[in-house]
Amino acid sequence: MSDAVADRPKPIVSRFDPRFEVTLYRHVGVAGSHTLPYYREHGGYEAAKRALTTSPSAVIDEVKTSGLRGRGGAGFPTGIKWSFMPPADERQRFIVCNADESEPGSFKDRYFMEDDPHQVIEGMIIAGFAIGATRGVLYVRGEYYLAYERLREAIAACHAEGILGRGVLGSSFDFDIILHRGAGAYICGEETALMNSFEGLRANPRLKPPFPAQAGVYGLPSTINNVETFASVVHIMAKGGAWYAAMGTDDSKGTKLYQVSGPVARPGVYELPMGATFRELIFDLAGGPTMPAKAFIPGGSSTPMLPWTDETLDLPMDYGSMAKAGTMLGTGGVIVIPEAKCMVDAIYNIVRFYAHESCGKCTPCREGVATWLPKMYQKLLAGLGTREDLVVMEDMVRNMRGTAFCPLADACAMPVQASFKYFRHEYEHLVDHGEPLHARRDWWSA
């Protein structure tokens, strides 16, 4: 038994592993890569063709083998999600692509759609085949206009070439995609709010259960995945689930896109195998911080920040390790926070975002996130806060955690709680002295 373990090849957990190759983002940044001829020249739609010759259950099994987990933030195993679909009946089924990427710090899906839209479409065809959906819904964030244009062109090109429509790629499988632009609400990234918005309703999250597999778009069986998940499926079908599972750690397989923003030399999107460390991302790829840093947010603005220490920087970026460290991998959007930035101000920036995006459906979010919390931050930053205010804020945030209808209130509460955990002294300095520990400064003209 121990021999077998020893024989198993070491999983790929670093970009510097010679076995690692960039797959998801291999075309991004190449001129003309968004066109169908370019995509087909580079082996495009071969994976879909292969998938269509097998059976839906074979595709789902392959995805299960790969260990792919949803890349939208929650990390739910994709193959298992697909197998939740009820047995086929006469009802229309939908495969929905959540391209409403709006989390501050996340910008990976955008470049897929701008530079490699066919990869997303191919992934949707495969997923649609797997779950028996002949209709795809691609809900793209309203602000992503270039992405929308490129997707529209790509879908038109696919229609012309017989890739979408009746008999996809010469098979007997029919599939078409409805491209829908959002109108600029972050809450539409929540899967059920997205479906409401797509149906033309007010974008409030729906009650679960029923989950989308039972009652999704128009109350019909639906499966919803993130853009990156669909792109990953293409490569899983092309190279096999085992190839994918060879990368990453025990609970997090494959390759993933990480984004770095904040004061680093080369902010951007980097593809790494799961389990690579923050140090590799921030220092080796992004070139390290350009000014002293005190913390970083590991996975988009809603995830609790981590202090800037050797231990945290050496944490592997996978679901399990993040959970152990008391935070989440989220979308993999790392934000580096410099030493000289007032933490209260930085968190207020995040709070303001969530306050603006609260849909108003449930009490803790409407009254806490959208009304009270930002007012408290304004009071603090105006130099009028007291120590009692900090107690009130902590208690208020505790009341927001885990009580709201959807995760938006948690998304706001978690960074606030983390800031209190690691940087309470900055809050205390602000209320004691009436001015922040790190003075306000102009970050842009420097």
Place this chain on the structure above:
Amino acid sequence: MKVTVNDVEVDLAPGTSAIDAVFAAGYDVPYFCSQEYMSPVGACRMCLAKVGAPRKDRDGNWILDDETGERTIFAFPALLATCTSALSEGMVIDTLSEEVKHAQNGMIEFTLINHPLDCPVCDKGGACELQDRSYEYGSGRSRFEFTKRHQEKHHPLSDLITLDRERCIHCKRCVRYFEEVPGDEVLDFIDRGGHTYIGTVEHGLPSNFTGNITDICPVGALLDATSRFRGRNWEYDHTASVSLDDASGSAVVVDARTGRIERIKAGLHPEVNKSWIDDGIRFGHEYTADPERITRPLLRKDGELVEVPWPEAAAFVAERLKEFSGKDVGVCIRADATLEEGVAALALAEHLGTGQVDHAPRYGPTVMPPAQATLQELAVSDAIFVVGDVSEEVPAVDLRIKDALRGVTPPPLLPHGVPIADLRLKERMPRKREILCVAAPYRVDLMRHAGTVARYDVGGEETLFRGLIAIAEGGSADERVLGMTLAAAKAFVDRLRAAKKAVIVTGGFVLSSQAAADAAERFARAVGARQLVLGPMANAYGLEAIGVLPSHARYDYASMVAGGAKALLISNLDPAADPAVAERLAESRLLVVHDMFMTATARLAHVVLPAKSGFEKDGTVVNLEGRFMPVRAAPVDAGEAVDVTGLVRELGLAFGVRIEGRSVRSARRSLRKTLGTDLEELTGLGAFVALPRRRVAVSVAARPGVRGRALRVPTMVRQEYLLRNPHLLATLGGPALRLHPDDARTRALSHDDEVTVRVDGVPRRLRVYVTDAMPSGVVSVPALPDAPAGPADVDLDGIVVERRRLEVA
């Protein structure tokens, strides 16, 4: 399944929500957004509780605790909103721990930060869920020190409902209500986050059921405009009664203050109206406090009606009645009189020795179908055929039809009553439109929800049913007669026949022709459907059942007023609105009118006796499904007004005899003999009492041949009192002459013009309502008690425009 709430174990059906388990166990948990008969949404987050449940391992065995050997309870990581959580076997719910209390306290604090706390001037104060819950679960102080959100305080959503946007706590009950219950999506949230408010696209709430949102609003945000600022909740006398507005027998709560009715709220009757009433019932009470109401008996002296004491008026009537032989006297009561009043009228007629006794409005055909459906059966029906406009005729039936379309059976009652959160109900449920077919001579509101729609010709009910019978017998029928394609008709007849619980609903249009009513009954038999017949008024069923009917067709109401009776006692009817009848009545030797207002008939009367409204009397009515329901008197100052039992008591005193039915108790003693049931023991929910089915042997006298393409249509509001109900009048603009735009153009009429037009010879002042719901060439006028729904003759050529619509330059 067994679950534990704090220390109490309860056994409830699978699918029950956790909040219902908490209440069933006798504990309390606060909630604002859940509402009986509506989908749970989990928006207010008040009902949070600590919930845990045992789990099974891969082999399907419960995971047991190593030490105790009991099932291990795995707590959910966060507090759960109990309203949206379904029970699972062995679930443990904790509502008392510090953690739960802290969260509930926090939610109250959040809810109150933007609430104005203007309880001292709020109409909901004292009956406010937020107020109660804040006392019970709040900390009593607020840590919110910023300016509260300021929004509109007096936003008129319609002429009947005023919205205070600052008080709104966004529970979404009203928004959900409109989508889920009447299916009229007229209200929604606007804007988002802390700026969210409810509103409409345009002014007004185009639905027949808007008032219910004032009942379900947990705060004082949505208020009934008829009662706004008119009293505090603890000052009201609440009387649980039954509405006499239509034949549904809807439960209502009458709130009166200092002898005046201030508002009507929906009562809860799980098998009749659930907790909903229509706007006609809710807002149509203002006439009872009209200053022109007759409160003392009036006796004609020297040609003038002057107020006299009751004994004088009664003595006068008794003295004069001696002049007539029995058969010359006629007695007629209105069809919303109670059973007890019916007994009194019958007893009086018997005392006078006359067979000329009747109730009106009454159609020739019976309102007691051989295979009677109940409203509960309608709500679970799998095929419904409606002829006519039920949404106006008996709106409660409309809502029960919509229950059937949702396909969710009425919830079983729990120890604490109707489930607070019925998890089977969802927002935006798909409706089974295909089970409903609506036929009418014009477009009616319910057609929006129907899978099959038929528009037949005016007066074509008989031929419609004959056509359908032919189809049911394997034959064919003319599509013009059916008002729909033959294929559609065939498909629906097949559906009716295949259905296990098919119901056919017919109203005044069918009742107005004996042949049509017979055909409807034959068709129901042919397809094996039960029938629900919408009687013309609240107690048409009961009065027919106890036989308040003439002994011969030539003694019916129409004949009485046409000169058949030399002396007449008329209760709450106004036959003299017809000038031809008025001429005859003016010649009658004795005319006694029992009414609330100085009607055209009352003006001709020798004696006018003050009548009670339907809110002021005790009694019993039988609704359209044959359910006996108790009517209870609200404490209203109606002067010396009496109901028919009181009238008979006064006359009996003057005659010097004890007439049966001289009081409600006396009438009930008499009814106990005939029915075998003591109506004194009737509970608020009413009861079905076995009735000998009485085939009406006497028909109404045929009206002179009506050949016009016009209709008297049933309306939700009571037209006889509409002008005395200012709020309803403002909403509706007045009794409507509805016609097609083409007809309006031809006759140079425009919307909102006021006209006088002769309807069956009776001049009526109406407001022109131009709508494409009417087919070209067909006009409709509202029905009245003296002119119930059915085909009519409207003299459009003789139309007189009284006032043109106000033109805005």
